[in-house]
Each structure stands twice: as C-alpha cells, then as structure tokens.
C-alpha cells in the first residue's frame with residue numbers, strides 16, 4: 001500500500017466570519033492545517049502529503065509543511081468548490097500511489113487511532129472507508145424556507161444515521177473513477193458521496209469526537225480549549241457493541 005494524504009485546505013471559512021482563510025487560523029501557535037497534517041502523519045503508513053490552498057498561499061505553505069513532517073509534501077492551488085480542490089490534488093498525484101486519505105484541514109485534532117482504523121480497513125482490502133459517529137440529536141426532515149417557516153415532514157430513525165468525518169480512505173482507482181463520472185453542477189460535501197454514486201460499497205469505521213470540524217466561531221473556541229490539552233478529551237477505544245462500528249460496516253453501494 002502506498003498512501004498519499006490529501007488535504008483540501010483552500011476554503012475561505014465564510015461561516016467562521018471575516019479574517020484569514022480558515023486553514024491558516026492558529027490554535028496554540030500552529031495553524032489548523034499544521035495541526036491536521038501532523039495529526040494524520042502520526043500514522044507512519046502515510047507516504048506523502050498533498051495540500052490544496054488558496055493560490056496566494058502555495059509557496060509559503062510548501063516551505064512551512066516541508067519542515068513539519070518527514071514525508072514529501074506537495075502544494076497546489078485549490079478551486080472554487082471543495083471537489084475542485086480535491087480534483088486538483090488528484091491531478092497532481094504520483095501514479096505510484098495506491099491509496100489516498102482525504103482529510104479536511106478544518107479537522108485539526110483527528111486522533112491517530114481514527115487514521116489507523118481507516119488505513120487498517122484499506123489494508124484489509126476495503127476500497128472506500130469513512131469514519132463515522134452515531135448522531136446524538138433527534139433529526140427531523142423539514143420543508144419550506146427559513147423565511148416562510150419550516151414545517152416538519154418526518155422524524156428520522158436516529159439509530160441508522162451517522163455523522164461522517166475525515167480522513168476518508170479510498171483506493172486511488174476508485175476515487176479517480178468517481179471524479180471522472182462527476183455530473184456538472186453537483187456540489188458534494190465529501191468524497192464518499194461521490195463514490196457511493198458510482199455504486200461502490202463504502203464501509204464505516206468508528207470516528208472520534210476529537211475529529212470534529214471547525215466550522216463556526218463556536219467551534220473555534222472549542223478548538224482553542226482542546227489545543228491546550230487534547231489528551232483530556234481522548235476517547236476510550238470503541239467497543240464493538242457500543243456503536244457497532246469497531247469493525248467496518250457497509251453503509252452504501254450495491255455489493256457487500
């Protein structure tokens with residue numbers, strides 16, 4: 001297995017409010033991107049790092065990250081949508097790579113145990129793997145706009161719902177095929193949904209609360225606290241019975 005970790009980090013962080021692009025906001029003296037790259041590279045099966053950043057940040061990011069990790073680092077300019085950034089990363093990839101991890105720069109504290117579970121499943125022969133968490137809130141389907149007032153259509157069965165995190169792991173061939181078949185106008189929020197579309201089975205492994213995504217100013221405040229003492233929030237190893245997620249579970253696709 002030759003693994004490249006791809007980091008889409010070219011978003012502006014609009015929901016965070018005005019300021020530096022999100023990946024370059026700092027927590028405990030390091031950017032979100034630095035935290036995220038270091039966290040994923042804590043598993044030594046990662047052979048190389050590729051990052052997509054806003055065009056103006058390419059040179060400085062390459063210099064900065066090369067000093068941070070032991071593996072080769074390449075940096076490319078991102079695109080308008082997240083999937084454009086990932087497409088640019090795939091286009092720049094060395095063909096000797098067999099598998100990719102795609103990790104949001106906005107998830108700075110993913111524990112190495114999560115990275116390990118995703119890579120273990122790939123090493124066992126899975127071709128699309130995502131870390132997930134059970135959903136804790138009751139989830140409703142609604143109709144109507146926020147202005148006109150939303151009306152509840154249904155209450156979803158929470159026990160079969162999962163919140164999806166990153167890194168998501170794929171065989172390179174599968175992810176390239178999913179991107180080649182991307183219909184115009186589709187804006188995906190993760191890569192596994194693109195892989196599901198082409199009928200590839202996606203398996204889930206246990207995620208971790210520490211792999212949360214920094215999206216809003218509230219999340220940034222939480223991340224500030226975590227950055228000071230991440231070990232205080234480390235989760236115990238998942239039990240196979242608790243969330244049913246310690247071993248891979250198929251969540252999509254049309255074959256087992």
Ligand code: CTP
Nearest residue numbers: 008009010011012013014015080081085105106
């Ligand atoms: N991303 C990217 N290229 C884009 C948009 C997003 O590489 N054109 C990356 C972000 O940098 C982030 C990840 O995709 O690491 C997840 O996206 P999100 O949390 O939505 O970040 P932003 O798009 O930056 O935030 P917002 O949607 O609030 O503007």
Ligand code: MG
Nearest residue numbers: 011012013082
């Ligand atoms: Mg976004």
